[in-house]
Each structure stands twice: as structure tokens, then as C-alpha cells.
Amino acid sequence: MSKSSETKLEELQDLEPSLEEFRASVIEGLSASRKTLPCKFLYDRRGSQIFDDICDLPEYYPTRTERQILEQHARDIAALIGPELRLVEFGSGAGMKIRLLLQALEKPSAYLPVDISREHLIAANADLAQTFPDLCIAPVCADYTAPFSLPDLPGISYKATAGFFPGSTIGNFTREEAVSFLAGARGLLGSGSVMIVGADLVKNIDVLRDAYDDAAGVTASFNLNLLRRINRELGGSFELAQFRHEARWNADLERIEMHLVSQRRQEVTVGGQRFSFAAGETIHTESSHKYRLASFRALAAEAGYEPIEVWMDEKQLFSVHALRAL
Template identity: 50%
Template sequence: MDLQIADRLSTQHDHHDQDFARDVVQGLARQPKRLPPKYFYDARGSDLFEQITKLPEYYPTRSELAILRDRACEIAALIPHGAALVEFGAGAFTKARIVLGAANVAAYVPVDISAEFLNAQARTLRCDFPRLEVHPIAADFTAPFALPPPLRTLPKVGFFPGSTLGNFEPDDAVRFLRQIRGILGEDARLLIGIDLEKDEQLLVPAYDDAAGVTARFNLNLLARINRELGGDFDLSAFTHRALYNEARHRIEMHLVSRKPQTVRLLGQRFAFRTGESIHTENSYKFGLERFQEMARSAGWRSQTCWTDAARLFSVHALAASG
């Protein structure tokens, strides 16, 4: 990013907006173009994702919810009495509610990038769990953040459902798992959802549903750029595409240009060829042993793991290792 754009950003945007603008400009200048998936989750994007989780094609949420409900007592037994449950990328708290209802947790710390959505969910949760301390943190959960001082003496249990770890590149996933350990402390526990490898015929529809909700979710990223950064993306000139990269064990999501076009943004111009894409998300899939080895390399040891009956999804209980 040149100095003129940096100066403009420093006067027009707060720190979060500057990060968004920098990452968008740098990502569109790359070859191939790509944008970080964390920026999907403005208020509209968060709402669309909640719709995705209820789609018939989208097996991960159904499968993980089944594990959490079926194994709630076993999961609760691994959570220390009076612990603080820290959820990374909390969304609508749907899965956390199952854990909170089963375990004796003193405090819940939902961390999410969308402050408006996060605070609305926190207000509802306080009504439903009046004895629970709720400390929402509006932050990018992929970056280090500080826990509220009153919670620092409580046992810490991280909660990272949804197989969101699969959105990280493998080396970044290891770094993030180490970062979680650093935030939670030496005696921490971690409950984490991991999507398992499976047939492409089941995977692709989960990310390209017949109703087009995932397409709207993907395209909303361009709408957000237009609204917050003054871009002039024509959403009708891009189409959503999901494909399975077997060699890398991942689903990829792209926004593909339907025609030659130029997009203007923050004083810069970005040219697109017909068929050129913006790579917006990866979702890596794992074998159980491959994930556990990754966790070991990041300073976690496996306590146990559970899968649904069809072995589509897994939930792992980890403990910080020496």
C-alpha cells in the first residue's frame, strides 16, 4: 500500500477499519487474488452464516451439535468446576449453550469480530443464564487479546467449534493453537471441532447449496467492501464457486469474474480477466491422527475425541502439555 493510501486510511478509519482496508488492498493486488475469510463476518455475513448452518446440505453443524448433545455429560466432566469458557469466534452461541447447560461454568467469554452481533447475543444469553458472568470481547480472535482481569485466576477452557481451524493454512493453524495456549495459560483445556475427510460428493454441496445461501454469504464480502471502503464491485459480475482440492485435503471458495472488468477501491484500480477469481476461503479436512499430531506440535495433548455416528465430524478434548 502506498503512503497516500495509508495517510487517507489513517484519517478516515479506526484501527480495525485500517486492517480491513490494508488486507483488502493487498489481497486484491496479489496474483492470484485472495481475501481473508475473517472479513465475511459483518452483521449481514454473520446472519447469512447462521442460515447456512441450518441448510440440509451443510452437515458440519448438525453433526457437531449431535456430538455435543450426545456427549454433554462426558464433556462437562472434563471441564473444571468454576472455569471460564472462552469461545473463539462465538457466532450465535448455539453450541456454547449446550456446554454451558451441562457444565458448572462460572464465566463465559465469547470472542467475535462482529461487535453488533456479539453484543446482541450476549444480552440474550444473560437473560437465559442469569447466574453466569458473560464478558463479550469484540476482537479478531485470530490475533492475541487479553482476558478480563477478574477471570485470570479461574481455570480456563477454550472452545473452538465449527472446524474453523480448517480455514487456516496448516502452519498458521499450528501457530494459532499455540496462541490459544498462550492466552489461556499453562493448565488450559481446549474443546475443538474438526471436520473429517470424506467423499467429494458430500463435501462440495455443503459449500455450494441449492438455495444459494453460501453464494450470498460469499458475495456479501464484496458488498461489505463497497459499503465500508467505498469500492464499486458489481456483485452481479461475480459468481460463487466451491471446489475440492484433493491433494491439499481442502474445500476452496472463490468469487469468479464473469467478464473483463476493473474495480476501483481507495484510489486504486484492480483489473479482472474473465474467469479470474478471488480466493476467499479454504476449509481443510482432517484425519483424526493427522489433527492430533498437529495439536501435539502446538503444545496440546489429546485427552479424548468423539465422532458422530456417520463419522463425518469430530470433537476433541485437549489439555496443555508440558
């Protein structure tokens, strides 16, 4: 992607995980006694498109609820993080929520969206650049759970740096992983930086199950697409019809788990290696932890942040936290 003469869209910094990394992660996960696959690999081009569809489902409350919170409080957030800002978004996706914040910010200096899906990132930010032609946009294709560096932006000055991590993606991490991610973001953004994080809250179990196993089967398609990707990119032999999507509530860990359940006894090959499945055996593909305000604040404190504000919807389904790096 070359820099446009009409916008300030910088060239893509491409740190997308390699095919070899994908293969190694899949083989490691399928070799475990309890089979798993990293949820970050759900988001190829097709997976990202399906997830955008999930966000519009009537059962999937997190996206619309967080958007309502941002619509109501974007100016409060903008006032808190200040003008002439370098804003880094982790897991930018379709870039819908960031528009609300960018519109509220006073003279933002630069926007650096980070996402693992290269094609989705390019398309979303080309569109965003047309809406904000005076804003420097510097996309970074990277796995934000691993160390990476931000691109230099010669000629761009800023007074402060802030991070934006919406969508309750923090819930995909274990508690230890969430602390590690936030600590890494603190190191990347610097002391005194503000981090805005969306966190889903513990609620009625039926509401949660419906959100992750919708009547139209869109979430099932999203989950099964990971097997389709393995077949396409790694020469896998998964028969998708022999696996079904299942959403489970883990009460001990207060999380929804997404699984792919083997419908029969079968064998599958990936990367030249053979894996056996018993009937009913699952591949755990994603977790979505739900938080209580006190537990999330304790987690943030452990990562080196001071909780400074929280905004919620009227039904207290979802929360958006402002944290300051110590």
C-alpha cells in the same frame, strides 16, 4: 453496553479491526498474483446473519452433526474440564452450541465469548445472559487470530480455564496458521488448560461440494456479501452480478475452497486503487480444510497440546477433540 442489574453481563471489550486494517488487507489481497481476501471479513452483521442461515441448510452437515455430538457428550466434556471454570469461546457466533456446554457445566464461573462481529456478539450474549442470569458473561470483540488479552473480572474466582472452538473454524486456517492459533490459545489460556475443538473430517467429495454450494444459493450470497461490504465500507466498485460463487475441492491440500469468479474482463476500484480481472480469474475468499484424526492430533501436538479425547458421530462426518496444553 452497560452492565445490567439483572444479569452479570459485563461491558464489551472492543478490539474490532479498524476500517484502516480492513482497507489494507483488501488492497494487499487484491494486489497479489492470485487474488485473495481474508475470510474473517466475511462476518460483518449481514454476513453473520447469512452464515446462521447456512447452518440451517439441509446440505450443511457440520453444524447439526457437531450439535448432535455435543448433545450426546456435553456431560463427558463437562466432567473432563471440571467445575468453577472460566470458559473462553473463540468465534462465538450465534452462541447456540455453547448453551449445550454451559447447561452441562458444574458451577461455571465466567464465560468469555470472542468474536469479530461486534453487533452479532452483543445481540447473542444479551440473549444468553437472560438464559444464564447467574453467569458472568464478558464479551470480547476481537480478531482471535491476532494477539489479544482477556478482560480482568474483579470478584470472579475460578479453578481452571478452558477454550471452546467449535464449528470446524480451525479448518479455515492453513496448517501453519492452525498451529499458530492453537499455540496462541495455549499461551492465552495457560498451561494445563483444556481446549475443545471441532474439526471436520475428510469424506465423500459430493457431500462436501453440496455443503459449500447449496441449491438455494445461500452460501453464494454469503460469499458475495464480502464484495457488497467492500463497496459499502471502502467505496469499492464491484458489480456483484459480474462475479459468481464457486466451491472447489483441492485434493492435494484436502480442503474446500470458496472463490468468487470474474464473469468477464473488468476493472474494479477499491480505496482509490484500480484492479484488473481477466475473465475466469478468481478471488480466493475462504478455505475449509478437512482432517483425518491422526493428522489433527499431530497438528495439536506441534502446537504444544496433548490429545486426550475425541468424540465423533456414527457416520464419522465430524469430530470434537479435547486437548490439554502442556
